[in-house]
Structures are given as C-alpha cells and as structure tokens.
Amino acid sequence: MKLTPMILIHKFLLLWFIAISECLIPKVKQYATEYHACGVSRSLSVKHNYNSCYILEDALKRFALRLEEIPQRINALSAESCKVTTVQIDITEDCNEENGKLWPSDSMKESYILNVSNGTIHIQSEEIWGALHAWKQSCN
Secondary structure: OOOOHHHHHHHHHHHHHHHHHHOOOOOOOOOOOOOOOOEEEEEEEEEOOOOOOHHHHHHHHHHHHHHHHOOHHHHHHHHOOOEEEEEEEEEOOOOOOOOOOOOOOOOOOOOEEEEEEOOEEEEEEOOHHHHHHHHHHHHO
16 A cells, blocks of 8 residues: 555544544643632732742743733723732742753643732642643633
C-alpha cells in the first residue's frame, strides 16, 4: 500500500482525534461562582513567600503589563462597588525553581480556593499550577 499525502493526512487526523479524547482533564469537585466586577488598584500589593518561583513571577509581570493597558475610566467604573488592593498567594507545597524549572505533569495538583473580599484576593492551592489557574480566573 502506497502512502499518499491523503492517507497520511487521514492517519494524522485519526491520531489527533484519539489523542484529544484520551487526554487528561481534571474533574471539578466543587464549583461555586459569584461574578462581581472589581476595580484594581494601580498600586496593587502582591504577597507571597516564593522568591524562587519564576513561573509565578512571570505571571505577575504579565498581569502588571495587562493592568497598565486597561484604561483608567473602565477600572473606575467597577471601583464603585469594590477595589482590590492586595493579592495574597499561599501554596502548600512551596514553589522553588532554583534547582530547575517546574514542568506540568499528569500528577500535578491544580485545585485552588479563590476568595475575594474586603479588597483582597486570597489564592490558596497545593501546587503552583492551582495558583496559576486561580490567578487566571481572578483576572477574568
């Protein structure tokens, strides 16, 4: 049997669809939401104890750049109801990349607790992966 480009494309698509259907998707255990728009202080204070967690530092830098792009008047509209001034990040299993980068794996823990109250976003997770998911969720 000669492998024509069309046969190769079909085989590729078949393998791709199989890979998609077999990938690992975390099962949600509990999901509770309450959507409420909040303004974000330009002098946002981010508190964490992970000076060697470069993944987290990069995510925070990207957020700061994104925050600068938001027009002040849009931010002021949502600030009437609440204003976020502090972000507290707590990761149970630490995050230290001094000895090498951390990489996602099929055994990573992505669960998190995200609470926004009294001007503070509090993120709790077992590993950095959960904190990153929570951070992304809080920015939406």
